[in-house]
Amino acid sequence: MPPKPERTLVVIDDDRLLCDTVRHGLIGLGVRVLTAHSGAEGLRLCAERPVDVVLLDQKLPDGDGISFCGPLLERNESAKIIFITAFPSFENAVQAIKVGAYDYLSKPFELGELSLTVNQALRTIDLEHVAQVQQYQGRRDSDRSVLWGGLPEVRRLVGLAAANAAPVLITGQTGTGKTLVAKAIHFQGHGADKAFIAVNCAAIPENLMEAELFGYEKGAFTGAVATVKGLFEMADGGTLFLDEIGEMPLHLQSKLLGALDDQQIRRLGGRTLKAVHARIITATNTDLATAVRERRFREDLYYRLSVMHIAVPPLRERLEDLPELCRGFISQIAPDQVLRLEAEELAALGAYAWPGNVRELRNIIERAILVRSSNSIYPSRLLGPALHADQPPNPTVAAAGPRPLEAVEREHIRATLCHFNGNQTHAAKALGISRSTLVRKLKRLGFSD
Ligand SMILES: Nc1ncnc2c1ncn2[C@@H]1O[C@H](COP(=O)(O)OP(=O)(O)OP(=O)(O)O)[C@@H](O)[C@H]1O
Ligand SMILES: [Mg+2]
Known part of the structure; x- marks a missing residue:
């Protein structure tokens, strides 16, 4: 396994002794510990480098710890902030969580307790990374969800899907634009201002997938030190995009089917059901019908997911789209430049098989722009002969x-x-x-x- 990149933890506390204790206490976790003795100094440290975990004192010489929480998260949105306070109270804890804190420790704390909390925060960061959970929000992403090229049937179905909330299954080879089609449906639909949560089922270890999707209550299993919302809940009102759905283990397929039928989920270790109204879009580049025949994929779930089916054709079956795609990528990658692509180049690109489809085309154009020596680009020269x-x-x-x-x-x-x-x-x-x-x-x- 490649070594993990070093993690950075910032302690913001005017108590220097506590800062030193934390620094020594966390040596075993392999994190780099930086210290700041005021909120302003802490903010500066967090603006200069990516920070994974922040231990934030509640009373700082230049203000209330809580007031620094928002600015800290603005600079490092994925940082996990752990509040430390000498005056623990329920109200304080609620207020901290409300402003985005990850967890809460009361002083004095045992080193073991600190290590456990920090370790859990690091694990959560790992999980977020592994799950490739992405939340696309705002104009920038909606602008980038525009499909180029003809694709008349795909466009017709995207329009239809955007007008209702039925589940959509998108199939097609790798790099054909399935994720883009999913985003296009989301941003043209009613829930466009809500979350678009994309999760790659092939990238999440099987034993973590259930907790990721459905969330868990504090204490549900060893290490569940806090209650965590699942992706279903996070996508409420918006879209949950389950990529590589063919990789979902059978026992979770049943649970997914249940959630779709009842529009309700139960967190791991939870007693109550929660209503969730997320539109489900799934995608796969494998043959789900075969998986159904081979009993690797539940037939009832397959029908439930494919109420609408959009098949995105491979690039080599729509070579007429090459000029528009090339123009689009050139203006997206080098918006301020006027670059040319000769007709012979287009012809050469048309003779290629494109196993990586539109993604491969984009990558080749990006590289051709990087290595160009004039205003013309020659992507075909970068293709394998x-x-x-x-x-x-x-x-x-x-x-x-x-x-x-x-x-x-x-x-x-x-x-x-x-x-x-x-x-x-x-x-x-x-x-x-x-x-x-x-x-x-x-x-x-x-x-x-
Ligand atoms: N019709 C299109 N117009 C503009 N860009 C496109 C189009 N199709 C694909 N792309 C771009 O090509 C790249 C690959 O597309 P995308 O990630 O949607 O493919 P995919 O089918 O989801 O691939 P995978 O199977 O690997 O998940 C992205 O950068 C996407 O923006
Ligand atoms: Mg994709």
Whole structure:
């Protein structure tokens, strides 16, 4: 496993002894501890670098700790703020949580208690990262949810889906624009001002998925030190986008079906049901119908999710979209420049197989813009030579002369994906690696964003 990046914790407290105790006490957790003795100094520290956890004293020489909570989160929105106070009270705790604090410790605290709380905060950060939970809000994201190219049938269905709240299943090869279609539905629909929560089911470890989706009550399991809302609740009124739905384990499929049917969820360890009205959009690049036949995917859930089905075609079946897509990406990536793409270039791009679809096109254009030496760009020169649609892949490395290992790996993966029409599960099997390893490699090699 790659080493985790070092975590930074800032203690903001005018009690210097406490700051030193924290610094020594947390050595074992491998976090870098920085100290500040006033709110202003703490804010400055947090503005200068990404900070993971902040221990914030309630009474500071230059103001109330609570008043620094908002500005701290503005500078580091994913930071977990843990309040420390010598005057614990229920009202104080409620107020701290209301302004966005993650947890609450009362002075004096045991080092064990501190380590546990900080560790939990770090674990939550990991989870948020692993889950690839993204919340798209505001104009910027709605502007970026515009589809370029023809796609008449996809557009018609997006319009239809936006006008009602039925579940939508989006299918298509990797990089065809499924996530973009999901965003387009959200931003054209009634809940556009509410959250769009995207979660990649393939990226969450199976044992964490249930807690992520449905949330948990404090004490529900070891380590559940606070009550946490699940993604379903977070998406209430808006959209919950479950990407790679084919990877959802069977026992959670039943729970998802129940939540969809009842429009209610129960947090892990919770006694009461909570009403949630989130529109569910799912996507997959695997063949769900086959998964249903092979009993890896529940048939009833499949029908429930695919009330509307949008199939996004691969790029090589809509090469007429190439000019508009290229123009769009050029103006998105280099908005202040006038760059040209010669007609021969477009023709060369049209001869390519595009196993990574629109995402691959975007990446190639981005690189061509980076390496250009004039106002013209030549993305086709960056494509693997052996992978044009009408040519078989080059079988030997020797035939192509010495090249960096990464280039060979890139080409081989591309060829294999192309062979299996972009199906990652089959390609991974043929390559002798797990699907998650393939997904990681695709990311590293620039096939995915
Ligand atoms: N029609 C389109 N117009 C503009 N941009 C597009 C279009 N289709 C795809 N893109 C862009 O291509 C990239 C890949 O699209 P997206 O992430 O939606 O693909 P995907 O099908 O969800 O891929 P995956 O299966 O890997 O999740 C994104 O940067 C997206 O904005
Ligand atoms: Mg996607």
